[in-house]
Amino acid sequence: xxxxxxxxxxxxxxxxxxxxxxxxxxxxxxxxxxxxxxxxxxxxxxxxxxxxxxxxxxxxxxxxxxxxxxxxxxxxxxxxxxxxxxxxxxxxxxxxxxxxxxxxxxxxxxxxxxxxxxxxxxxxxxxxxxxxxxxxxxxxxxxxxxxxxxxxxxxxxxxxxxxxxxxxxxxxxxxxxxxxxxxxxxxxxxxxxxxxxxxxxxxxxxxxxxxxxxxxxxxxxxxxxxxxx
Numbered sequence: 434x435x436x437x438x439x440x441x442x443x444x445x446x447x448x449x450x451x452x453x454x455x456x457x458x459x460x461x462x463x464x465x466x467x468x469x470x471x472x473x474x475x476x477x478x479x480x481x482x483x484x485x486x487x488x489x490x491x492x493x494x495x496x497x498x499x500x501x502x503x504x505x506x507x508x509x510x511x512x513x514x515x516x517x518x519x520x521x522x523x524x525x526x527x528x529x530x531x532x533x534x535x536x537x538x539x540x541x542x543x544x545x546x547x548x549x550x551x552x553x554x555x556x557x558x559x560x561x562x563x564x565x566x567x568x569x570x571x572x573x574x575x576x577x578x579x580x581x582x583x584x585x586x587x588x589x590x591x592x593x594x595x596x597x598x599x600x601x602x603x604x605x606x607x608x609x610x611x612x613x614x615x616x617x618x619x620x621x622x623x624x625x626x627x628x629x630x631x632x633x634x635x636x637x638x639x640x641x642x643x644x645x646x647x648x649x650x651x652x653x654x655x656x657x658x659x660x661x662x
Contacts, residue, residue: 436460436558437467441565443493449483451564454493458569459558466514466575467506468522473563474499474588477620482551490551497563498524498549499591501584511572519578523591524549526560526570540573589624597625601632610634615655618645626653 436458443454461467479496481487500522504514514520527547528535534542547554550562562568578587605611613634615625622638626649629636637657638649649655 436569437567439565439567441495441561443495443561443564444483444490445493447485447490449480451483454495456495456561456565457558458567459554459556461506461508461569462571463508463510464572465508465569466504466511466520466572467567467569468500468502468520468575469505469567470500470502470563470565471519472501472585472588473497474592476592478592479562479564491559494551495561495564496550497565498522499588499593500549500563500568501578501588501591502563502568505567508572513572514575514577519580519584521576521578521587521591522549522563522568522570522574523576523595525574526568527555527574528571530573589620593621594624594628596621597628601625601629601634612637614639614659616640618642618649618653623648623653626655630654 438455438457441454442451444451476499482490483494483496502520504516504518504520507514525540525546526549528540528543529545532543534540540546547560550560552560554560578584610633613629614637615622616639618638618640626636626638636655637659638655639659641661643660646658646660649658
């Protein structure tokens with residue numbers, strides 16, 4: 434199906450100032466999902482990319498890769514999603530689907546991976562992220578958002594949350610409680626505390642700011658706080 438015209442917030446140069454930007458989504462393919470964006474988190478990577486760091490950027494750039502939306506269109510071969518589903522999208526929207534990495538669920542290592550924004554689709558059109566009204570994403574890179582999870586709270590899980598969850602899961606296969614140290618209580622750090630506590634671990638927050646002690650211990654229920662020495 435022909436691409437639809439949408440509105441986004443784009444950076445035009447390294448000043449990173451965002452302004453309204455109209456663009457056309459790529460055509461919907463048989464395995465694509467079109468979603469109406471409902472919420473999008475702000476990741477520090479977005480700021481780096483908007484400023485042209487650490488590599489040159491092709492402007493205009495519509496950032497955003499912690500995206501939650503509602504499915505409004507599906508391709509003819511999409512079998513995982515239906516209209517009205519609440520879904521999420523992270524930092525990838527496509528890959529080759531054929532290489533060793535793709536076939537082992539490690540698409541992030543695919544040489545033809547396509548990032549959510551600042552990249553180029555297979556048809557040659559630029560990718561734009563969740564600071565927009567809609568997106569087109571291959572179904573492989575779309576996830577269901579559970580009904581019990583508020584969509585606005587789900588958005589940060591799609592990058593910061595995964596960043597925290599992955600090492601906690603990958604390096605502790607025994608399911609035994611561990612003593613986890615969380616360095617920094619920023620975007621990733623606060624989710625790391627919540628996730629580690631949910632896994633039953635003993636959590637120590639390590640921070641250079643004593644101002645975060647109350648937040649760590651009383652609000653996020655960390656077990657210990659290690660501040661300035």
